[in-house]
Each structure stands twice: as structure tokens, then as C-alpha cells.
Amino acid sequence: MRYELNIGRRCVVAFAGVLALAATTGCQASFKATAGGSNQPSTYNPPPSYNEPPQGQGRGPRRAPMPGAGGPTSTNNPPPYNPPPYNPGPQAPRYTLPGGESVPVATANNGFGDGQATADALRGFVYSIPAGTSRLPSLQNMRPIGVIYARSLDVPERNFRDGFPGIDNTRNEWFAIRYEGTFNVSRTANYSFRLRSDDGSLLYIDDTIRLNNDGLHSAGGGAVNVPLNAGTHRIRVDYFQGGAGNAALQLFVAPSGSGERIFTTSL
Known part of the structure; x- marks a missing residue:
């Protein structure tokens, strides 16, 4: 009492x-x-962390401090809980298309490219194409679904189920990519380019088609010699993956008198 x-x-x-x-x-x-309960102690000494409200302002219910918190807690708080630090994760970057609309940029490397827009990278626009497509459609008239960047084109033949993660984790068939950018030539010479793909692909250098490897087919392609002056040149590669089967996309280059290697933007 x-x-x-x-x-x-x-x-x-x-x-x-x-x-x-x-x-x-x-x-x-x-x-x-x-009245107090049968276990009520004879005296009550509030902990140092408890601040008794001044007289005349109303006491309200007495509240015990949260263990380890060093002070009183609100009566609305749940039992003591220490949540992990909030980490929203990386925000998906966006690429702004002409006209102001934006599309996602790839968030992970998947062989076809990644999200790093470095000076030595080709930019790739990713497209969804209709099922049953047998040749590369006119991509310039289509809206891309995403953007990737590639410093080389080196996707050896692999099962189509490996897909194209980074833009759409479920996409493993019926997509196309248009890579475009520039590359630097250190010396004037003839350069051999070889394009290998499954399915179709096209190679343009300085806005001129050099290799036509279009259509639905297994991994394969052809080669062409291109005379190039020292300096900067434009390049474009269009590629599409059809239905179930394998996928591949590789571009090789060899200066005159040198061995073949995977193409990069510095020759």
C-alpha cells in the first residue's frame, strides 16, 4: 500500500x-x-535514467527504461530490438534517350557488357524482339529496353539459358544488341576483322557494312581485311539471339603481320 x-x-x-x-x-x-500488487517492494527508487515529471503536470504511467538505452522509452515502442543498419542497396542507374525517356543501365557484368561507361567502352542498346525473328530487324526504329557498355566483344559459345542478366534476369532469347562507338588506330595498315556469332550479326566500320553474318544459325561467321589510317574510326556491331539453342558473339582483329586477338577500342 x-x-x-x-x-x-x-x-x-x-x-x-x-x-x-x-x-x-x-x-x-x-x-x-x-493499491499495489503483492510483490510491490516497500520502497521504489527509480533508476537514474528515469526523469520524474514535475508536480502539477501529471505523472502518467511509470515507464521502465529500455535495457542499455540509458533513458525512458515511449509506451508505443516494441520490446528492445536492435535492427541492422538500413542499406537500400545501389540505385539502378538510368540512361536518357533522345526525347527525355530513360531506360535502365546494366548493373552487373554478364559477358555482353556491364554498367561502366568508360572512355574505352562501346555503348550497347538492348532490344526485345518478336519471337520467331529470323533476321536482324531495323533497330534504329525500335525503342531499347536497356543500355550496357563493353570494352570488348567476347562471348564464347554458351547455352542460351545463361541469358542476359543485368537488364532482365529472365531474358535468354529473342533479344538484340546494337554496339556503337569509336576506336583508335595507332598506325596505318590493313586490319583483318573476324566476326563470330550465334545467331545473326553485322559489322560496320566508318558507317560501311564490312561483314554480314545475319540470320538464324549456329556459331560461325567470316573475316574481312579493312585498310585503316592512323586515327579515330567509328564502329557498330548489331547482334541478335533467337530461340532456344546456343549464343555467341566474338569480334577478333589482327593488324597486318600480327596475330589475331579479341577486338578492343585501341589498336
Whole structure:
């Protein structure tokens, strides 16, 4: 049992188990008793972290501090819980198309490219094409579904189920990519280009078609010699993957008198 002695408006004397009477001239005293449970301690010493509200502002329910928190908690809080730091993850980058519409940029390397727009990379626009497509469609009239970047074109023959992650994890057939950019030639010479793909592909150098490897077919292609002056040149490679089967896309280059290697933008 807890008793409170209110002496006028001037003071409050609270105690448990012992009743004391204080006489004050001109004051009227009243008592208030509050029942406690059978396990209620004889005295209550609030922890140092508990801040007793000032008299006259209302006590409200007494609240125990959250363990280890060093202070009182709101009555609305759940039991003590330490959540891991919030990490929203990387925000998917976007590429703005002419006209202001944007499409996602690949978030991971998957052989066809990645999301790193470096100075030595070709930019690849990714397209969804209709099922049953047997030749490369006119990609310039289509809206891409995403963008990737590639510093080389080197996708050896592999099962189509490996797909094209990074833009659409479920896409493993009926897609096309148009790679475009520039490359630098260190010396004037004849350069041999060889394009190998499954399915169709086209190679353009300085806006002129050099190799036509279009159609639905297994991994294969052809080669061509191109005379190039030292300096900067334009390149474009169009590629599409049809239905179930394998996928491949590789572009090789060899200067006159040198061995063949995978194409990069610096020759």
C-alpha cells in the first residue's frame, strides 16, 4: 500500500509502510491511497535514467527504461530490438534517350557488357524482339529496353539459358544488341576483322557494312581485311539471339603481320 499526504498546494510527502503527520498552520491535509500488487517492494527508487515529471503536470504511467538505452522509452515502442543498419542497396542507374525517356543501365557484368561507361567502352542498346525473328530487324526504329557498355566483344559459345542478366534476369532469347562507338588506330595498315556469332550479326566500320553474318544459325561467321589510317574510326556491331539453342558473339582483329586477338577500342 502507498500513501500520499498532500498538504495544501505547497508540498507532497510520499512514503510506504509508515504514516507520518505534519502540521502546518493554515493548511488542510488530505490522504490518497494507491493499491499495489503483492510483490510491490516497500520502497521504489527509480533508476537514474528515469526523469520524474514535475508536480502539477501529471505523472502518467511509470515507464521502465529500455535495457542499455540509458533513458525512458515511449509506451508505443516494441520490446528492445536492435535492427541492422538500413542499406537500400545501389540505385539502378538510368540512361536518357533522345526525347527525355530513360531506360535502365546494366548493373552487373554478364559477358555482353556491364554498367561502366568508360572512355574505352562501346555503348550497347538492348532490344526485345518478336519471337520467331529470323533476321536482324531495323533497330534504329525500335525503342531499347536497356543500355550496357563493353570494352570488348567476347562471348564464347554458351547455352542460351545463361541469358542476359543485368537488364532482365529472365531474358535468354529473342533479344538484340546494337554496339556503337569509336576506336583508335595507332598506325596505318590493313586490319583483318573476324566476326563470330550465334545467331545473326553485322559489322560496320566508318558507317560501311564490312561483314554480314545475319540470320538464324549456329556459331560461325567470316573475316574481312579493312585498310585503316592512323586515327579515330567509328564502329557498330548489331547482334541478335533467337530461340532456344546456343549464343555467341566474338569480334577478333589482327593488324597486318600480327596475330589475331579479341577486338578492343585501341589498336
